[in-house]
Amino acid sequence: MSERHIRQERLPQVGLEGQRRLAAARVAIVGCGATGSRLAELLGRAGVGFLRLIDRDVVELSNLQRQALYTHADVQAVEPKAAAAARALSAIDPDLTLDPVVTDLSAGNAPQLLGDVDLVLDGTDNFPTRMVCNDVCVRDRRPFIYCGVVGIEGQVLVVTPGGPCLRCYVPELPAPGALPTCDTAGVLGTAVALVSALSAGEALKLLLGSDDVRAGEVLVLDAWHAELRAIGLPVDPACPCCGRGEYRFLGAPDAAVPTELCGRDAIQLPASGAPVDLAAAAERLAGLGTLQLGPWLLRIDTDERRVLLFKDGRVVVGNTRDVAEARSVRARLLGD
Ligand SMILES: [Zn+2]
Incomplete structure (x- = not known):
């Protein structure tokens, strides 16, 4: 047993063998903002051996209220989030293999950036990028966890091969401005922490091969009223992605719009x-x-x-x- 993860190895759900599985696991985190930075910290501290951290943006002062890993110094240095997150995680655990990628995930680069990992985690703040992740993961039969937080509430959906996918839940891209965003509705830091932990917990179970993964349900967490609901999501046979195998978002031009x-x-x-x-x-x-x-x-x-x-x-x-x-x-x- 290694001292670093000894408390986790003691759990019957993990054990020494489970800890070895985590160390050998490869995960891509798409977006390293509110949820993404917390997913990265939770999985890195848990000993997930390889983390690819993909983010297009730099650390801003208004991020520090809810995002993990970043500091005031990162804001002053205008550090890219992916690079700052990798640096913070390697200071936490130098044995982690970290692959920071400062770019926009797109139809063009997603097959490569998501193609050599065991699991893809959504840490983004937008549906176009999520749809690209969903398409490439369903096509390649790779698990993907959708995670979104706005206001006081967030949602998690575990997408596994054969189960319902994000487009069974959200069939089409919401029109711009149709949904509240962190920008318009604000966001509670504790909601980010709780929902990210929910997603990270499902990620660990998937990597451990547990039967307890909550796939096929939308988990809705209200952080203000301390309520968690699970809404069953049937597979939609007419779903363009997992039902008909049309991966429309992979055919879209690369991040061509401002x-x-x-x-x-x-x-x-x-x-x-x-x-x-x-x-x-x-x-x-x-x-x-x-x-x-x-x-x-x-x-x-x-x-x-x-x-x-x-x-x-x-x-x-x-x-x-x-x-x-x-x-x-x-x-x-x-x-x-
Ligand atoms: Zn589907």
Whole structure:
């Protein structure tokens, strides 16, 4: 027995053999925000040996109220969440294998980024990305756990091969603005913690091969009134994804649309081509503002706004919610 996980190994549900299974397990966490950072911490501390941490964004001051692993120093350094989470987890347990990936998960990269893991966990804040995860996992018969929190409530759905999938529950993408978001409705930190723990618990059971996994039910947790409900979800034979095998979200073009970032006064413009040479860009832009060059991104602070240029080619333009304005800022700075 290793001292680190000795209390967990004592559990009849885990044991020494279970702990070995966790150490050999590979999990991808898509999105490292509120739920994703907590999923990463819970699974990392539990000894899940390999964690791929995928996130497109940087740590913001407004994240610290509910997100695990991040610090005020990460905000000041404008650290990408994936990199900051990996650094924090390796400080907790240096034996973990951590693979931070600073990018938008898309139809183009999902088969590769999710293709070599045992389990995919939803730590995102949006349905387009969840639908891509659901499509690739159902197609490849890989388990996937949907997890979402808004306001005081959250939901978890464990999707396993042969069981109902996310599209049996949410058949089509909700129209933009149709659902409340953390931005519009706010979010309670304790709801994030409880719902993330529920999802992480199902993840551990799946990795341990337990019969107690709650697949095929939507688990709804109200953190304010301390209520947990399970709603049975039948397999929908007409489900386009698990029923008919049409993986529409894998055929969608790669993150081709500009996105307003949840909870931020900023627009993300998608990558237009090959990876960017950040050092060359920094040289070109010297004098336009205060620049900070890191391994994942170049930060440009001008009098008007902050602009983030990511190595994968994405640009996040701050202080606007207008796509046309964001495009003109990018054109001015980057000449495209
Ligand atoms: Zn389905």
